[in-house]
């Protein structure tokens with residue numbers, strides 16, 4: 001997957017190779033909200049603008065290894081994420097999901113994370129289809145500002 005314009009990728013390559021091996025155990029960039037047991041952050045390789053992930057602080061690789069409290073908060077944060085994304089970006093649909101294990105497509109297989117993606121009809125654009133290149137309409141730092149504000153209730157986004 002290539003991006004036409006993606007300055008943050010270079011930062012990512014430089015910064016996100018932690019000595020301890022797990023980027024979710026040391027999230028440095030683009031956290032939008034910290035709950036009690038989970039946090040919410042932007043995906044640095046978004047499929048769509050507003051692509052969020054809900055991640056437990058606990059380093060676990062399966063749902064079975066996570067506590068009920070963690071999983072409850074996870075879905076409640078996904079609910080908030082959906083609400084804020086709906087208010088800010090007016091998508092017409094959402095994808096929510098988890099890839100557990102590398103064979104299932106998990107980029108970071110050791111630490112579970114729940115994806116929340118806003119979707120619009122036609123967002124699989126011609127350019128994506130033909131060239132595996134996506135054009136993101138908004139810089140990650142801008143998305144980060146908007147969603148941090150929404151999660152912390154600093155500004156109520158208006159339609």
Ligand SMILES: [Zn+2]
Nearest residue numbers: 022025059111
């Ligand atoms: Zn971890």
